[in-house]
Amino acid sequence: MSKSTKLIVLGLSFLIASFVIAGGLGVKAKTNDEGSYRQLGVYSEVLSRIRTEYVEEPNIPAVTNGALHGLLESLDANSSYLDATEYKDYKQRKEGKAGIGAAVSKRYGYAAVISVIPGGPADKADISSGDIIEAIEGRSTREMSLAEIDGLLSGQPGSVVNLSVVRPRRVEPAKLALTRALVSDPPVSDKMMEDGIGYIKVDDFPKGRAQEIAGKLKALQKEGAKKIVLDLRNSGNGEEDEGVATANLFLNHGTITYLQGQKYPKQIFSADPQKAVVTNLPLVVLVNRGTAGPAEVVAAAIMENARGDVVGDKTFGSGSIQKLIDMPDGAALILSVAKYYSPSGKAIQDTAVTPNILVADANEDFISPDEDENEPPAEQPEKPKTNQPDDQLNKAIQVLKGQATKA
Numbered sequence: 001m002s003k004s005t006k007l008i009v010l011g012l013s014f015l016i017a018s019f020v021i022a023g024g025l026g027v028k029a030k031t032n033d034e035g036s037y038r039q040l041g042v043y044s045e046v047l048s049r050i051r052t053e054y055v056e057e058p059n060i061p062a063v064t065n066g067a068l069h070g071l072l073e074s075l076d077a078n079s080s081y082l083d084a085t086e087y088k089d090y091k092q093r094k095e096g097k098a099g100i101g102a103a104v105s106k107r108y109g110y111a112a113v114i115s116v117i118p119g120g121p122a123d124k125a126d127i128s129s130g131d132i133i134e135a136i137e138g139r140s141t142r143e144m145s146l147a148e149i150d151g152l153l154s155g156q157p158g159s160v161v162n163l164s165v166v167r168p169r170r171v172e173p174a175k176l177a178l179t180r181a182l183v184s185d186p187p188v189s190d191k192m193m194e195d196g197i198g199y200i201k202v203d204d205f206p207k208g209r210a211q212e213i214a215g216k217l218k219a220l221q222k223e224g225a226k227k228i229v230l231d232l233r234n235s236g237n238g239e240e241d242e243g244v245a246t247a248n249l250f251l252n253h254g255t256i257t258y259l260q261g262q263k264y265p266k267q268i269f270s271a272d273p274q275k276a277v278v279t280n281l282p283l284v285v286l287v288n289r290g291t292a293g294p295a296e297v298v299a300a301a302i303m304e305n306a307r308g309d310v311v312g313d314k315t316f317g318s319g320s321i322q323k324l325i326d327m328p329d330g331a332a333l334i335l336s337v338a339k340y341y342s343p344s345g346k347a348i349q350d351t352a353v354t355p356n357i358l359v360a361d362a363n364e365d366f367i368s369p370d371e372d373e374n375e376p377p378a379e380q381p382e383k384p385k386t387n388q389p390d391d392q393l394n395k396a397i398q399v400l401k402g403q404a405t406k407a
Helices: 003-024 033-053 060-075 084-096 146-153 209-222 240-248 294-304 391-401
Strands: 080-082 102-107 110-116 132-136 160-166 174-179 189-192 197-201 227-231 255-260 267-270 283-287 309-312 320-326 332-341
Touching: 060 080, 060 332, 080 084, 080 146, 084 146, 102 146, 132 146, 189 209, 197 209, 209 240, 227 391, 240 255, 240 294, 255 294, 283 294, 283 391, 294 309, 309 391
Parallel strands: 197 227, 227 283, 283 309
Antiparallel strands: 080 332, 102 110, 110 132, 132 160, 160 174, 189 197, 255 267, 255 332, 320 332
């Protein structure tokens, strides 16, 4: 079958699959449904001609299966279709709970590393934010849904997963064998810096993280901290509820975020003054392109409530709730049903968070979500590693030095 014919068949199957899924999910007709169904009739006729008159009979079930994958992935990176075999494998692998210690999404059609947990298998293999996982066990991630990628990276502790990783400025993909492990969430780190500046680094947001951060804030104040740097760079994993609770530590009023979807009632999260810990100290939040999910909720809430400055690079853009829907044939749909919005009404997953003080990442090779996702990242000769100054942190300190503690 020629490439053009394959594309035609794929497109037709895609449309048919769209209507089948729409009907199965109970999606109601819109004003343009009449025209849509008329167009579907034309496509069905063309598909029938291909099946009966093409030089050889196309594999319609395989094409339709591929169309379903494409349909779900076209919605957003977190929506997935898993056929019966993929869904069974996904459930079995997820039961193992071990992984590589990295937050992964999709960019350029491939699996992209958002951030890496310090000390985990990915970190030990020198995988970093912006790397592209081109293949898992020899299979291209371009052909996989995010759910399947997540399932393949998970497994039993001690088991091995083979990856092909494209790193910026490397000519050839790196072939890596990672041993899955039960990765522990690193604790929040803190220290006192110059001029009474307290520094807190948060790598991710598991359950209980906000309470831990609250303890660090109180301890730093006892040590004499008069200003705070909250470093959320490369914090790309965790639970949005913890992001909401963390933002509330710095806010005694205002909207932190809200959730909303087509059939998901709007849920507003407002700051509770009784849960605030530090509301009168100058604050700077550090972010970069590895900042995602709950960390983005924190950054957006601080900036849009004018509670502090956000310094660094534009964040990754992630924040939604998924629903797992079992299908009669043993397959499954994973659908995004609601998105998190910033106080001003921006969908964090769609727009990410742009700092009010932009400072480029020291790692300029991070693959930007704003670039053309139809083209894979360019490979360039590797540059030697150098000890670069932390321009973003230095800028945060400079900003705080120019601010006085509020009464």
